Amino acid sequence: MVSTSSAAVDRTSAAGPALVVEALKQAGVDFIVVLPDQKLARLHDLLEADPFFTTVTVCREEEGVGICTGAFYGGRRAAMLIQNGGLFVATNALVSTAIMYEIPMLLLVYYAGDLNDRFFPTVGQYTEPVLQALNIRYWVPREAHQVVPTISGAAVLAADAARPMAVLLTKPILGE
């Protein structure tokens, strides 16, 4: 994070990250577990700077499923902000904690290797099949106007269905 701070000045002013923040507030999601990715840096900065959110940076994504689970029992709505490679790391905990115990959580996953994203094409290839195999519903907002209703809707659905729900965040949406 520190090493990217000088690049922050040069980043585009695309509205995507601010829209994600707005969506989380609308849905009452105020507890965020993060494992940073370069493409998530602007969004991460916004979340950390906003006192509405409690943010916890983890060392490995599987921990994050546990922390979100604990925060659920503490009465909070929780989300994880991770890369899709990290989604793969978290699968064991998603299955034997979040899904098995019916714990709601929102997975905000940077979609590396998506069309026109030249980072990690292999990870991109397996992202949607892994979510399908886990029976985790997911959405991919492509236009700015879809960001708020998709993310806030997925968060509310996670609480109502008592399951994890995922939203894949593409490079253009993240403004990178």
Next chain:
Amino acid sequence: MKRYDCLQSIAALVGDAIAVSSAGGVTLEWSNVRPSDANLRVRTLGLCSSIGLGLAMTLPRRKILVLDGDGALLLNLSSLPTLGWQRPPNLIHCVFVNGVYEASGGGRNAASANADLVAIARGAGVPYAVWVETVEAFRQEVAAALDRDQLSFIAARVEPGVRPGLKSIETQAVENKFLLARHIERTEGIQVLAPAYPQH
């Protein structure tokens, strides 16, 4: 030293602490010495310390007792630097070190060789971390940790084995969720579970 005797020595001390226990014999033994809706049985190996962190951060007035195993903790060692960063003062992380993967065949783990879990916890930033070798020392350390208001890590060297003749756990996973969530709602005065059918 036996794990069961350690658990029995603290059952009356911990009051209404929420206990998050690792998959394996520790959960069976704990649920026998302290049957309670405030117990959470964790099925993902190693995740109890992370679940405990989420609970401790969101329920800061409540004591959170994590009952971990060495094999489980080795699988989620990265939870220690995260705990050492957040340092929740209301969390007590107990690890029973028997040196083997007890629930999965009894093979040796790295804690039986050259890895020192207390040194790892200290190095990860956990402000208070100790080894205990006797049941009485374990009881005293847990009692002190309950009073201390500082993240504490207590590693107890125990012999392998689960106490025979215990009552098996009848509670199902989702039932465990509802019992704990309702218990927290009652005792903390908060809402955990979303209202059913919010529009009606």
